[in-house]
Amino acid sequence: MKYLKLIRANLFRSKRRTILTVASVAAALFLFVTLRSVLTTLDDAKEVGSETRMVTRSSISIVFPLPEAYYQWLQTVPGVSSVTWSSWFGGVYRDPKDFFATLAVDAETYLPMYPEIDTPVEQREAFMAERTAAIVGSGLMERFGWSLNQTINLRSTIYSPGEEWPFTIRAVYEPTNPSFGDENFFFHYEYLYEKSQFAQPGWYIMLLSDPTAAASVAETIDEHYKNSRAATRTETERAFQTGFVTMYGNVGFLLNAIGMAVFFAILFVAANTMMMSARERVNEQAVLKTLGFSDGLLFALVMTEAAVITIVGGLLGVGSAKLLFGLTGFQGAGFLPGFEIKWSTSIVGLAIAVLLGVISGFVPAWQALRLPISQTLRRVA
Amino acid sequence: MALLEVRNLSKVYFRDSQQIPVFEDIDLSIESGEFLALMGPSGSGKTTLLNLIAGLDTPTTGEIVVGDENIAAMSRRQLAAWRSRHVGFIFQLYNLLPVLTAYQNVELPLLLTSLSKRERRDHVMTAMGVVGLTDRTDHFPRQLSGGQEQRVGIARAIVSDPTLILADEPTGDLDAKSAEEILTLLQRLNEEYQKTIVMVTHDQRAADRGHAVMHLDKGVLTR
Amino acid sequence: MKIPVIYNLRSLRQRPVSTLTTAVGMGLVVLVFIAMMALSRGFRAALVDTGSTENVIVLRKGSDSELTSGIGRNTAQTIAAMPFVADGADGRPMVSPEVYVLISLERLTEGEALVVGRGINPEAFDVRKNLEIVEGRMINPGSPEILIGKSIVGRFENTGIGDKINFASRDWTVVGHFAAGGSSFESEIWGENEQFMPAFRGEVFQTVTFRMDDPSAFESIKESLESDPRLQVDALREYDFYAGQSVMLSQILNFAAVFIAGIMAIGAIFGAINTMYAAVGARAPEIAVLLTLGFRPLSVMSSFLLEATMIAVLGGLLGGLFSLPINGIVTSTTNWQSFSEVAFAFRVTPDLLLRGVIFAVVMGLIGGFFPARRAAKQPVVQAVRQV
Secondary structure (H helix, E strand, C coil), X not given: CCCHXXXXXXXXXXXXXXXXXXXXXXXXXXXXXXXXXXXXXXXXXXXXXXXXXXXXXXXXXXXXXXXXXXXXXXXXXXCEEEEEEEEECCEECCCCCCCCXXXXXXXXXXXXXXXXXXXXXXHHHHHHHCCCEEEEEHHHHHXXXXXXXXXXXXXXXXXXXXXXXXXXXEEEEEECCHHHCCCEEEEEHHHHHHHCCCCCCCXXXXXXXXXXXXXXXXXXXXXXXXXXXXXXXXXXXXXHHHHHHHCCCCHHHHHHHHHHHHHHHHHHHHHHHHHHHHHCCHHHHHHHHHHCCCHHHHHHHHHHHHHHHHHHHXXXXXXXXXXXXXXXXXXXXXXCCCCCCCHHHHHHHHHHHHHHHHXXXXXXXXXXXXXXXXXXXXXXX | XXXXXXXXXXXXXXXXXXXXXXXXXXXXXXXXXXXXXXXXXXXXXXXXXXXXHCCCCCCCEEEEEECCEEHHHCCHHHHHHHHHHHEEEECCCCCCCCCCCHHHHHHHHHHCCCCCHHHHXXXXXXXXXXXXXXXXXXXXXXXXXXXXXXXXXXXXXXXXXXXEEEEECCCCCCCXXXXXXXXXXXXXXXXXXXXXXEEXXXXXXXXXXXXXXXXXXXXXXXX | CCCCHHHHHHHHHHCHHHXXXXXXXXXXXHHHHHHHHHHHHHHHHHHHCCCCCCEEEEEECCCCCCCCCCEEHHHHHHHHCCCCECECCCCCECEEEEEEEEEEEEECCCCEEEEEEEEECCCHHHHCCCCEEEEECCCCCXXXXXXXXXXXXXXXXXXXXXXXXXXXXXXXXXXXXXXXXXXXXXXXXXXEHHHHHHHXXXXXXXXXEEEECCHHHHHHHHHHHHHCCCCCEEEEEHHHHHHHHCXXXXXXXXXXXXXXXXXXXXXXXXXXXXXHHHHHHHCHHHHHHHXXXXXXXXXXXXXXXXXXXXXXXXXXXXHHHHHHHHCCCEEEEEECCCCEEEEEECCCCHHHHHHHHHHHHHHHXXXXXXXXXXXXXXXXXXXXXXX
16 A cells, blocks of 8 residues: 555656556457447347246247137146237338337237236226227337327338338336346237238247246147147247347357457557556666565566556446446347346456456566666666 | 675676676675775776675675675575665665655655554654755655755665665766765764765765775775 | 658667557457458348349338238239340240248257248249359259258258258258359258248248349339239349348448447557657657758658558558458358348458558557657757757
8 A cells, every 4th residue: 555656656657658548448348348248138138038938939930920729729738827929010110220129919918927018007007998009118218209198100011011000109118127128019919910811929928837847838739730730839938039149140259259359459558558668667666676675566566557557447448338328228229128237247347457457567567576676777877 | 893794705797608707805894883985997896896785786706794694695585675674775866766756755665664654754754854855855856956866865765774875976976066965964974873884986075075995996995 | 851761660670569569459450340341241242242233023012021022923923924024045034933931940050040941933043143053953843852052051950962951840852052152042941932832821922033124224114013003012123122131230230340440449549649659759869860950840740650650551461461361251140131041251352451451540640640749849959958
């Protein structure tokens, strides 16, 4: 602690240099935690699916719907306590690039199975009472500036394209689990069925009465429909969600590779700064040794300097990322629901900053340790 | 009992495969309270001898006994610790840290002790008082004149009350008036405060301020 | 009077560590930039290369992708009979009605992918661009046989000639592998329309693609098709359609490239600033001499700017060099616009390498500006005293 003044004085020897280096580290850490958070968000998206809900979809792929008749039989499957379904509507509000998920659901059976969709009771009731009503996520309301009870028009990329479908927003939900996403749009399947002859369930969702029965329930269902017109594939909702995430491809590898490049680029910047700074100070370091500062102490002082720069930079970078993404509610235009810089990510970021400090400071610290006293002094005098 | 005893001291530099002897087989004895001036032509090795006594370097052969410790046998780490307790070094070019104030420069040796902040403050102000710079404690070296810088250097050298004060051409970079002031100060330290001083110098007038003068020439030390 | 360039070169050589670390730092920024742009361009190329400017693709009115489109047999026949459809060598119209579905398949590496299944008639090979069978043979009519696009081979199970893949509750025999000039077709599974229809969606095609008799007449062709009340279709140049299918993802990738490289650049620029300030500081005496000799401050400034640029160019070249091995690496992702998996190769082009160097030069100029200015503004007298 008593050496703090000495360390601080050395850091401010060249304010410009110290500030720029801190800023570079901050920029790098900002990027680092942002990239890492993309990964953690995608990983969390895999966790959204519960282990007690199962999804049955067409065995060909999810773009093929299933017959409505399946509903009856699915309810009889041992281990299943309730069944519901939903259908992808492909809704567009004004600009197709402003993507969000729209699902037509059998509200009576769907909402009880998804406690994540948390709405105030009166709103829920209003929704249930009206055919063209919609439940909208709070994030979506904010994004488009909608208000409760407003009627808006959506177009569908799947059903009767070109036609405008009016919906009245009767309920706004807050997700109990952020990864569920607050930008989803739910409406009544009946409405879809009424307006389009092509309406069919996209997939069925079942609640297990016994979570350990997942595998046998899946087998029972898929066996039953194996040779029918619409064969099925059943899996836990978690597996289903994971499937979507893996569709992105090897994002993890790409982001990690970039992260490495960022780390090394900044390492070079920081190390170069430390070395420049050290080179200017050999004489002073020799003087300190004359006074009795040991080799080891000087090593520690230089390392600490490096660490201070990178840790302060790290705190700035991580902090500004947290602030920025927290304030703007960034969710990757719908593709990264629940995006946030988690505490674990921040800690990893800071650990990286410390590592940066240690590596960039090592060579100059080692040189300081090994510095020969009289030769150095003789050089100057 | 001599404070400092040097026996059979020699220093040889090795460059590539060449051997460059600086001096061989030197003996020296200094009593406590002595003020010794060490003179000799440039390149004679007087700074080398000073550095050896200061524990900044290790001899090729020989012993350097201060009190009852032979510092020639110490490791670098031991020497560092020993220096902090026993040596106050004054440089020709002052060698103050430009990023620190005069106060902080003087305080540096005390950071190596376990004194509290208040205790350090007492020592620093005392030392600054001795050199007459209590009104300049918050100045940076660049704001001080050469003479003032050297006085800070002296304050730093005495602040931890070391056994030996070693000065390498302390007036070498100063004008006549400042040089006078510094030499008077050194004399005071020796006479009033009984500090043992070994001073390397070119300047005969500086040498005259001491009790005794020794010459180092062609590797031979004479009184 | 210009300060000789050799002065800058020698000065750089004198501080090799500083020069190299700054250059490598910039090089890494350039590398990331080039790599991400190469990813974006590779993806875009795969899609853009898919469509020909001489073909028209017809979809159901309002469909934004092949998946959600539906065209009945009658409509397909009507289109085939139209006068502006070119005739092939055999005298038959060059028209290719196609079924388009997505099939969920397990990748050999982790996860599943939605692979395009396309139903074709033999005409497809003439109508669509750049198609050729590179291994095996064409499918026989009336058989549950499939062709596999080049980039699917080896990434999914059972893709060898003679293997059987199971989907839509039946087994399909792989009889051939085809290439399509690197386009997105290479990420598809092709089968016979008549086999696919009953397996998937019944008696409906998703698209009809034909070769124009006179490609310059596209506008009037489009007009005829879209205004025909019997048809209810949208017509686009095949090239434009597929290019449009790549817009969203390539924009995201471009944005990511600029965002990421931009932030990294900030770090690199700051590093360059520090390096150049240190250089200017260390060489104050030299600068004083130059000024004393009569070189103008502007010359001094441009000399240092040049020096900063040299470091940057080195960095840009290094970054470009490191990016070369990435070229051609195949990766795949889901094109969310069409919901289908597309495999494509990183594309590092000469113009991209050039952009990398230019990016580096910009970084160098920005980083070198203030230090260079400081050098120029150095008061001669003060500097001389330092000598």
